[in-house]
Amino acid sequence: MKIKLNFKFLLAVIFAIVYIFPFSLVLINSFKERVEIIANPLKLPAEFSLTNYITAYERMDYASAFFNSLIITVTAVIVLIIFPSMLAYYLVRFNYRRNQIIFIILIASMIIPFQALMIPFVSIYGKLDMLNSRLYLVYFYLGFGVALSTFMYHGFIKSIPMALDESATIEGANKFQIYRHIILPMLKPITATIVILNSLWIWNDFLLPSLALFQKSRTLPLSTFSFFGRFTTDFGLAMAGLVLSMLPIIILYLALQRQIISGISEGAVK
Amino acid sequence: MYTEKGLLDKLKSFATFSFIPLFAFVTVLLIPFLVGFLLTFTDWNGIAAISSLDYNWVGLKNYSVAFADKDFWTALLLTFKYVILVVVFTNIIAFAIALLVTSKLSGRNFFRSIFFVPNLIGGVVLGFIWVFIFSRFVEYIGDITNLAAFQHSWLVDPDKAFIALVIVSVWQLSGYMMLIYIAGLVGIPNDIIEASSIDGASPWQRLRHIVMPLMIPAFTISLFLTLRNSFMAFDVNLALTGGGPFRSTELVTLHIYNEAFRFQNYGDGQAKAVILFVIVATIAIIQVLATNRLERT
Numbered sequence: 001m002k003i004k005l006n007f008k009f010l011l012a013v014i015f016a017i018v019y020i021f022p023f024s025l026v027l028i029n030s031f032k033e034r035v036e037i038i039a040n041p042l043k044l045p046a047e048f049s050l051t052n053y054i055t056a057y058e059r060m061d062y063a064s065a066f067f068n069s070l071i072i073t074v075t076a077v078i079v080l081i082i083f084p085s086m087l088a089y090y091l092v093r094f095n096y097r098r099n100q101i102i103f104i105i106l107i108a109s110m111i112i113p114f115q116a117l118m119i120p121f122v123s124i125y126g127k128l129d130m131l132n133s134r135l136y137l138v139y140f141y142l143g144f145g146v147a148l149s150t151f152m153y154h155g156f157i158k159s160i161p162m163a164l165d166e167s168a169t170i171e172g173a174n175k176f177q178i179y180r181h182i183i184l185p186m187l188k189p190i191t192a193t194i195v196i197l198n199s200l201w202i203w204n205d206f207l208l209p210s211l212a213l214f215q216k217s218r219t220l221p222l223s224t225f226s227f228f229g230r231f232t233t234d235f236g237l238a239m240a241g242l243v244l245s246m247l248p249i250i251i252l253y254l255a256l257q258r259q260i261i262s263g264i265s266e267g268a269v270k
Numbered sequence: 271m272y273t274e275k276g277l278l279d280k281l282k283s284f285a286t287f288s289f290i291p292l293f294a295f296v297t298v299l300l301i302p303f304l305v306g307f308l309l310t311f312t313d314w315n316g317i318a319a320i321s322s323l324d325y326n327w328v329g330l331k332n333y334s335v336a337f338a339d340k341d342f343w344t345a346l347l348l349t350f351k352y353v354i355l356v357v358v359f360t361n362i363i364a365f366a367i368a369l370l371v372t373s374k375l376s377g378r379n380f381f382r383s384i385f386f387v388p389n390l391i392g393g394v395v396l397g398f399i400w401v402f403i404f405s406r407f408v409e410y411i412g413d414i415t416n417l418a419a420f421q422h423s424w425l426v427d428p429d430k431a432f433i434a435l436v437i438v439s440v441w442q443l444s445g446y447m448m449l450i451y452i453a454g455l456v457g458i459p460n461d462i463i464e465a466s467s468i469d470g471a472s473p474w475q476r477l478r479h480i481v482m483p484l485m486i487p488a489f490t491i492s493l494f495l496t497l498r499n500s501f502m503a504f505d506v507n508l509a510l511t512g513g514g515p516f517r518s519t520e521l522v523t524l525h526i527y528n529e530a531f532r533f534q535n536y537g538d539g540q541a542k543a544v545i546l547f548v549i550v551a552t553i554a555i556i557q558v559l560a561t562n563r564l565e566r567t
Contacts, residue, residue: 008373147295204395
């Protein structure tokens with residue numbers, strides 16, 4: 001029994017090393033100079049010089065890209081709590097035939113690949129001069145994200161007993177007050193899952209912002225992309241850029257990994 | 271359920287709760303999708319405003335152009351190959367890891383956290399990380415071991431670049447699917463497992479006849495997600511190989527992107543996009559039907 005346990009542990013360790021190896025390699029080499037990397041990419045750096053980081057930080061316009069990503073992600077995530085939860089409440093609680101049809105259309109839309117509408121999307125919103133601002137980008141995220149979030153809220157609200165609504169109605173609450181004071185507070189667990197999923201999606205999204213943002217309001221993935229494109233052969237600098245790009249989310253994960261893992265697992269069963 | 275009588279009440283509740291999200295959904299997703307579908311039957315050049323209606327109906331011409339394009343077929347076949355490999359390996363590895371980290375294992379929460387890390391990072395950054403590994407690091411291994419497979423960067427050889435693409439995708443996706451399988455495994459009641467060991471089932475028999483049948487819902491979700499993700503894979507493809515060398519590792523999404531925004535072939539590009547949608551939709555429907563049947567028996 002003891003041997004078997006150790007074998008499992010060993011296996012897990014090997015897997016973990018395979019999963020983490022690419023990140024460690026990038027981290028080690030981000031401190032080195034080009035010659036040092038060519039000589040031996042596996043060796044620890046002779047000295048932990050921050051030169052690459054300082055250069056990468058400046059060339060990536062890191063501060064601005066970070067804040068653009070942050071503003072867009074936070075706003076879009078909030079918008080994707082408010083409106084989908086209201087829509088889901090409406091679809092579950094209001095007894096209309098068409099609500100079922102709306103719900104089915106929302107679900108069906110989730111299998112549409114972005115590429116299937118990308119060309120007309122760019123044409124329509126380019127002509128409307130809407131492919132240049134963070135505000136419109138948030139609006140696009142609402143449009144693309146509303147189906148999944150509504151679907152998740154829908155399942156959750158269905159399990160909340162009608163009796164709660166009814167007693168609130170007797171006490172004189174209107175529909176919006178019921179949503180705001182009875183339903184919304186009960187949605188906390190599923191909201192945590194939705195926030196995590198949407199944050200990861202929007203923070204890391206590349207294609208939509210690459211089509212819908214100008215240079216000056218570039219997000220972190222966009223600035224990483226153009227930075228890496230220019231400095232591919234300057235390995236150390238490129239690696240430092242990648243580390244900087246991953247840093248915010250890794251720090252967040254170190255702080256909140258239990259919540260993130262359990263939030264996503266909750267969502268997985270639904 | 272609420273039922274309202276007056277038209278004014280109905281309008282008011284509709285406007286309060288659903289107007290904004292539905293308006294965004296329709297304008298951002300539904301209209302471009304439907305317009306895009308209609309445009310494939312016209313000779314729209316991609317530059318004229320869609321609202322100008324300055325184009326003619328041409329029937330199925332865009333589709334015949336799309337199907338006559340050899341590069342498109344290459345991209346489609348490559349995508350199928352890619353999807354099969356990624357779906358199979360991702361699910362096997364994810365299920366195996368899930369079994370491992372739900373068994374009696376010290377530090378299993380730590381391992382779960384580790385395996386999930388690639389999912390936190392965007393495909394573009396992941397792609398770049400592996401560019402370094404498959405080029406510089408592979409050449410370094412080649413230098414010290416003299417193994418033939420590692421003499422040159424994997425990204426300059428079409429076959430190896432494709433394998434690289436599959437490896438990165440499996441590495442990225444398996445952590446997420448692991449969580450789905452863990453959720454499924456944890457949901458299996460303990461007494462069923464105990465009963466089977468009392469009845470003398472070997473670990474393998476237990477896995478095959480007790481655990482796996484109870485895991486069908488988890489398999490369904492995971493299969494659906496891996497299929498969808500791998501058909502729509504774009505970021506890693508763009509960052510890791512960029513479709514190269516010589517457009518040999520272009521998956522269908524990147525192919526459509528390049529046709530549209532690099533070569534300005536909007537008409538047949540859009541037709542290809544519709545074909546991609548039809549494939550994804552068909553597979554999704556078949557899969558849902560098949561698993562429903564499996565769950566009932």
